[in-house]
Amino acid sequence: MTRFVLKRLAGAVLVLLALSVLVYALFYLAPGDPARLACGERCNPQQIAQVREQLGLNDSAFVQYLHFLQGVFTGRDHSTGTSVTHCDAPCLGLSYQNDQQVTQLVLERLPATASLALGAMVIWLLVGVGTGLLSALRRGGVTERALTVLTLAGTGTPVFILGLLLLMAVCAYLQWLPFPSYVPLGEDPEQWAWNMLLPWLTLGFFESAKYARLTRSSTLETLAEDHIRTFRAYGVGERSVVARHALRGAVPPVIAVSAVDLGSMFGGAVLTESLFGIPGLGKTLLDGVRTIDLPVVVGVVMVMGTAVVLANVLADLLYAAADRRVVLT
Amino acid sequence: MTESPLVEVSDLTVEFEREAGAVRAVDGLSFTLGEGRALALVGESGSGKSTVAGALLGLHRGTGARVGGSVRVGGIDVAAAGPAELRRLRGGVAAMVFQDPLSALDPYYAVGDQIAEVYRIHHPVSRKAARARAVEVLDRVGIPDAARRSRSRPHEFSGGMRQRALLAMALACEPKLLVADEPTTALDVTVQAQILDLLHELRRETGTALLLVTHDVGVAAESVDEVLVMRDGREVERGPVAGVLGAPSAPYTRALLSAVPRLDGPVRTPTEKGETLLEAAGLRREFGRGKVAVTAVDGVSLAVRAGETLGVVGESGSGKTTLGRMLVRLLDPTGGELRYRGTRIGSLPERELRPYRRELQMVFQDPVASLNPRRSVGESIADPLRVAGERDETRIRGRVRELLDRVGLDPDRYEAYPHEFSGGQRQRVGIARALAAEPRLIVCDEPVSALDVTTQAQVTALLAELQAELGLGLVFIAHDLAVVRQVSDRVAVMRGGRIVEQGTVAEVYGAPQDPYTRQLLAAVPSLDPVLAAERRGRRQELAAA
Numbered sequence A: 001m002t003r004f005v006l007k008r009l010a011g012a013v014l015v016l017l018a019l020s021v022l023v024y025a026l027f028y029l030a031p032g033d034p035a036r037l038a039c040g041e042r043c044n045p046q047q048i049a050q051v052r053e054q055l056g057l058n059d060s061a062f063v064q065y066l067h068f069l070q071g072v073f074t075g076r077d078h079s080t081g082t083s084v085t086h087c088d089a090p091c092l093g094l095s096y097q098n099d100q101q102v103t104q105l106v107l108e109r110l111p112a113t114a115s116l117a118l119g120a121m122v123i124w125l126l127v128g129v130g131t132g133l134l135s136a137l138r139r140g141g142v143t144e145r146a147l148t149v150l151t152l153a154g155t156g157t158p159v160f161i162l163g164l165l166l167l168m169a170v171c172a173y174l175q176w177l178p179f180p181s182y183v184p185l186g187e188d189p190e191q192w193a194w195n196m197l198l199p200w201l202t203l204g205f206f207e208s209a210k211y212a213r214l215t216r217s218s219t220l221e222t223l224a225e226d227h228i229r230t231f232r233a234y235g236v237g238e239r240s241v242v243a244r245h246a247l248r249g250a251v252p253p254v255i256a257v258s259a260v261d262l263g264s265m266f267g268g269a270v271l272t273e274s275l276f277g278i279p280g281l282g283k284t285l286l287d288g289v290r291t292i293d294l295p296v297v298v299g300v301v302m303v304m305g306t307a308v309v310l311a312n313v314l315a316d317l318l319y320a321a322a323d324r325r326v327v328l329t
Numbered sequence B: 001m002t003e004s005p006l007v008e009v010s011d012l013t014v015e016f017e018r019e020a021g022a023v024r025a026v027d028g029l030s031f032t033l034g035e036g037r038a039l040a041l042v043g044e045s046g047s048g049k050s051t052v053a054g055a056l057l058g059l060h061r062g063t064g065a066r067v068g069g070s071v072r073v074g075g076i077d078v079a080a081a082g083p084a085e086l087r088r089l090r091g092g093v094a095a096m097v098f099q100d101p102l103s104a105l106d107p108y109y110a111v112g113d114q115i116a117e118v119y120r121i122h123h124p125v126s127r128k129a130a131r132a133r134a135v136e137v138l139d140r141v142g143i144p145d146a147a148r149r150s151r152s153r154p155h156e157f158s159g160g161m162r163q164r165a166l167l168a169m170a171l172a173c174e175p176k177l178l179v180a181d182e183p184t185t186a187l188d189v190t191v192q193a194q195i196l197d198l199l200h201e202l203r204r205e206t207g208t209a210l211l212l213v214t215h216d217v218g219v220a221a222e223s224v225d226e227v228l229v230m231r232d233g234r235e236v237e238r239g240p241v242a243g244v245l246g247a248p249s250a251p252y253t254r255a256l257l258s259a260v261p262r263l264d265g266p267v268r269t270p271t272e273k274g275e276t277l278l279e280a281a282g283l284r285r286e287f288g289r290g291k292v293a294v295t296a297v298d299g300v301s302l303a304v305r306a307g308e309t310l311g312v313v314g315e316s317g318s319g320k321t322t323l324g325r326m327l328v329r330l331l332d333p334t335g336g337e338l339r340y341r342g343t344r345i346g347s348l349p350e351r352e353l354r355p356y357r358r359e360l361q362m363v364f365q366d367p368v369a370s371l372n373p374r375r376s377v378g379e380s381i382a383d384p385l386r387v388a389g390e391r392d393e394t395r396i397r398g399r400v401r402e403l404l405d406r407v408g409l410d411p412d413r414y415e416a417y418p419h420e421f422s423g424g425q426r427q428r429v430g431i432a433r434a435l436a437a438e439p440r441l442i443v444c445d446e447p448v449s450a451l452d453v454t455t456q457a458q459v460t461a462l463l464a465e466l467q468a469e470l471g472l473g474l475v476f477i478a479h480d481l482a483v484v485r486q487v488s489d490r491v492a493v494m495r496g497g498r499i500v501e502q503g504t505v506a507e508v509y510g511a512p513q514d515p516y517t518r519q520l521l522a523a524v525p526s527l528d529p530v531l532a533a534e535r536r537g538r539r540q541e542l543a544a545a
Helices: A002-029 A034-039 A045-055 A061-074 A102-137 A142-156 A159-173 A189-223 A226-233 A238-265 A270-276 A281-290 A294-322 B049-056 B083-093 B111-122 B127-140 B159-172 B189-206 B217-223 B241-246 B251-259 B320-327 B350-357 B377-387 B393-406 B411-415 B423-436 B453-470 B481-487 B505-510 B515-523 B529-544
Strands: A076-079 A084-087 B007-018 B021-033 B038-042 B066-073 B094-097 B177-181 B209-214 B226-231 B234-240 B276-287 B294-305 B309-314 B335-340 B360-363 B441-445 B473-478 B490-495 B498-504
Touching: A002 A061, A002 A294, A034 A045, A061 A076, A102 A142, A102 A189, A102 A238, A102 A270, A102 A281, A102 A294, A142 A189, A159 A189, A159 A270, A189 A238, A189 A270, A226 A238, A226 B083, A226 B111, A238 A294, A270 A281, A281 A294, B007 B049, B021 B049, B021 B066, B021 B234, B038 B049, B038 B217, B049 B066, B049 B177, B049 B209, B083 B094, B083 B111, B094 B159, B111 B127, B111 B159, B127 B159, B159 B189, B177 B189, B189 B217, B189 B515, B189 B529, B209 B217, B217 B241, B217 B529, B226 B241, B226 B251, B234 B241, B234 B251, B241 B529, B251 B453, B276 B320, B276 B473, B294 B320, B294 B335, B294 B473, B294 B490, B294 B498, B309 B320, B309 B481, B320 B360, B320 B441, B320 B473, B360 B423, B377 B393, B377 B411, B377 B423, B393 B411, B393 B423, B423 B453, B453 B473, B453 B481, B473 B481, B481 B505, B490 B505, B490 B515, B498 B505, B498 B515, B515 B529
Parallel strands: B038 B209, B038 B226, B094 B177, B177 B209, B309 B473, B309 B490, B360 B441, B441 B473
Antiparallel strands: A076 A084, B007 B021, B007 B066, B226 B234, B276 B294, B276 B335, B490 B498
16 A cells, blocks of 8 residues: 555646646647736836846746746746745745745635535535435425435536625625635634634535536446345335445545546635635636746646645545445556 | 145246237246155256246246246245245245355355355344354365355355355255256256255255256256256156157157267267377476466477367366367467368467368357347358458358358348347357368367257267368367266367376277376266266265275
């Protein structure tokens, strides 16, 4: 197993390298002048040229990429016109916009995104797997039909509509909660939870529709298998058949899909973050793209890539633990 | 004594709702089975025999099937039983042994835990005690090192061991009746013999009654006192096993029995053989590299002549399918030599191989899986013609009609899709497709093992007819020794990737030289109950030796 993990981690490094090359390539193919945007509206061409020189944009794309790699592996010095700052490895560069170290920026934003993603996952696992299981057991009945409509509605409603509706209902109309504003976990755990509640519910409900359908279909599939018949034929009660045998077979696919979703959410659930004003990676990425702030974009993409790869390794390990027929190589 | 029999089925009907209307799977069946007795329900697929087995345990409840008539097992009225009584019936009074031992156990739990779970339904004991009971019964059915192996998952067991584990599960609760639905169908013949012997022994020891559901008359002859032959949900004939199998009175039973290939049945009359078509020398095939390398075929030499059938017989994992695929170059050999009419084709590059591809064709085992379900059978049969470069649509149509007619299908069914055909008809389509390219040699890999015996007989007859007419060389790969004996001129017995014995049918079956061949032959179930008992003795001798 150790070998498997090491192999996968080595693979992860390659994936991240490929990703960074891709982002750099896209960046140079895209229109727009980051120097002009970084300098501000009132800059004259000389000033813009100066900024461009400072940001190193006059070097060839290849050289810039090498500098990026150098920063990641050994750290590098940045001159900001007046002074030189050292940026330790792993250095993802300085933001074109405000000279902030991207590594630091990303690390600052990560907790907000992580709390959103993990909390939402708890909701979608509880709600999604719960409804999926229920509709599998009550198939053909009114309950199932109602749940099918609900999950369809859930998949069909854009996440920002869902979020807005929740905001309006809970904060404006019923006034159960104040409008959420992000409070870091370290500062005040209780406030953190209360303020994250709506974002969690929004993202969690939105995702749970998918999990309900996944759970339903894999439970039904398992229930149709021969070994279920065996236990029924030996007098094992229906509840036990479902809880012990059918659910067990339905879990592995849910694990696999959850891991991928969780990973990609670390790139930021952009809409949810924007809607609730959560200072997370999604918002950062959006701003970075808008201002053609290459180091920020690359930085967020690297975090997202790492999260996806790690989540997949974790999913494989969990999958193998859940299903002993799976051999990790 | 006026005590009622253990199983009393009277006027049982079972109907399933289908889109096309209700289908009556069982139609007015009545029988009884006394304590400690054994009855076999014998019939071809679709005869309703498994449906009857399910009805004994009330397994049709809640499935939408309509059950009529009455079924009483151990004094319990199955149709009227409440949930608690039904639970007692299932496992406690009557225990079911299912067909496919791989899928019949939960892949996620240890075998011992599954047996313990079932045991605790019927006996209020601690987990530990139930676990101990599981180990005890696993040991009883001959799982070596039962305490340790009880912690294994089903996939870590071989097919035979899984079937033993299922028997152990049934035994654990000490039922009065074992209902065994095709308990040995998925197993190799030697393993089948072991399981049947075990079943025999366990019944002698515990006095459990047995209801055996099987399509294999030989398996029934080995195991029961009475036989009930079923067809289309009705009883055709019932009586003591020796009587029904020895002197059947119903025409259907006679037809069924005459279609069963036997080790003492007629063999082919030798005919004129033509030139040598295919020759293999030291043919090898490995899969994987390094430590995980497996040698599937390990130095096989054989020859097939025009107009001749070479039977290749072996158990699962013996390498016979790998060999068959190499013979038509669907798989590349990793060693040895393969010659077709003198040309070395074993390592010929694909481009140069093309002219020979046409002449070497294959018929596959599973006629469902080997035909594309989304294309009409006519199109499937036309494929080899198109590959050979034929472009003229009318000529293609004409030729396909001719082929359909030749294999005994209606030529107007060009546009029909595979699911509209029965298993036997689909296999005929497979044969027509192989014939389309006008081959000289056809490798048939288990061509009849998915078919009922009567259909089996028709397909083998068709192959023999085509061979006589076209002078085809045939390689007939199968696990069924009796079928191979019936269709072949010469036979090769495979084990572990090697041919352990090769010769004419008379040599191999009449005077087997290799101990493995002898073991295989002793394991084939006999239609004669007396002979079956004799064979059982011989198997024990062979096992002891």
